[in-house]
Amino acid sequence: MKNLADSGVFIVGGGPGDPDLLTLKAYKVLLRANVVLYDHLINKKMLGLVPKDCKLIYVGKEPYGEYVSQEKIHDLILHYSRRVDVVVRLKGGDPFIFGRGFEEVCFAEQHGIQVHYIPGISSMQASGFSGIPLTHRGLSESVWAITGTKKDGSLSEDLRYAIKSAATVVIYMGMKKLAQIAQVYVEAHLGNLPAAMIQHASLPQQKLVTCDVKDLESAAVRGGMSHPAIIVIGAVVRARDIMTSFLMKAS
Template sequence: MSRVYLVGAGPGDPDLITVKGLKAIQKADVILYDRLINDELLSHAPNYAELVYCGKSPNQHSLTQEKINDLLCFYASQGKVVTRLKGGDPFIFGRGGEEAEVLAKRGIPFEIVPGITSGSAAPAYAGIPLTHRNYSSSVAFVSGVTKTGEELDKYWEHLAKGVDTLCVYMGVKNLPDICEQLIRHGRNPSTPIALVHWGTTESQQTVTGTLETIIEKASKMKNPSMIIIGEVVTLREKLQWFEQLNVEPLDQEHAIVG
């Protein structure tokens, strides 16, 4: 019986896939996968499974979102089990909601399999808790592709004054504007900020600074990078662990996906 699984593959470390997500890979007839998923996950697909790359990078899409929607429906209409493998969580800046809408409209059975989003995982691997009793009681996940129009000032004022910790997706290109807007709308220029590149992977790199110093410090940082803004960033000095690992990972021999 045909079914589409919209699966969050997690932030990069293949061992952070959920058990249900792994099962959806293992039973798939077709897998449509994104750029930011770890290729190791594809090794768990059946030998007969068709693998379709749907990667998107800034200013370059291998397939349009409309084409991806059509492919999901096309393969499902053939009676196949389709797994749509998306980086992070499908419902957090993953366009999973748009794909689910199309499937629902066409009466195609589907399931949502949540994943660990990079907005929480990258800070954790960098030693930055998003909330802390002494530093932050609120957190917001926002897009670095900022809103335009007459509501722009209200948008930035809310982010600058109304939330303790900001996690910004897709914001590297607009980092200067993000810092400028936050300062202009009331955020202290000395507010700590961190950029975590390829969080949870062996390529992870972290740069820290303040809203007024980070642009120069992070001049060589590229996508994909998470931006974390708030006093919790100062805890990295005590809590950073992943980039300092010099022992075998806990799950070296017993990993679910190993």
């Protein structure tokens, strides 16, 4: 009898882009995958880890563009789980952070499919490669992770609650909502809070644009920033400058 961990469907987080940031567990599963259903945002170099006879199937969802429906992805999971030992559902970032990974776990379990979750480093954690920590003593004691685009296409109302705290706010899928995000802060008289837009945070082509939150839209245009990208709002955006100033005074 096979060890259950040796077979089934594996919902795997591919991390923020750099293949070296894959977990060891994700790496080992890719080495023995029979089928990989992969997303738009994963680094294609990861696909070079799989066996030569592994079947690679693109099921990407391009931001604001064409996509493979979740129902179709479920159908593929069901189809291949009955025919091969190891099906890898490879997603960018972490599957359980705005990745719909838990929907796929529930679907698999409902159909009696052995399913395993392998976490990945989320794109918001990669803000550190841009010199922006998510928390820092004296600046931010917590983090809000918010979706910029809900299922109905609207901006999450949670943003209005988040800005009432001193927490760092990280917005996923918000690049087409920059004007609305800025307006929420302006209406709360917080338009001068520092903000950053980060793209390809863990890769050599990283792009970073910083500004006051009220200027998000114009700064994105000037900086040539597009989607996908994360938006980080709060004092931590200027943490490096604050620390440098503090150290200079201390010396």
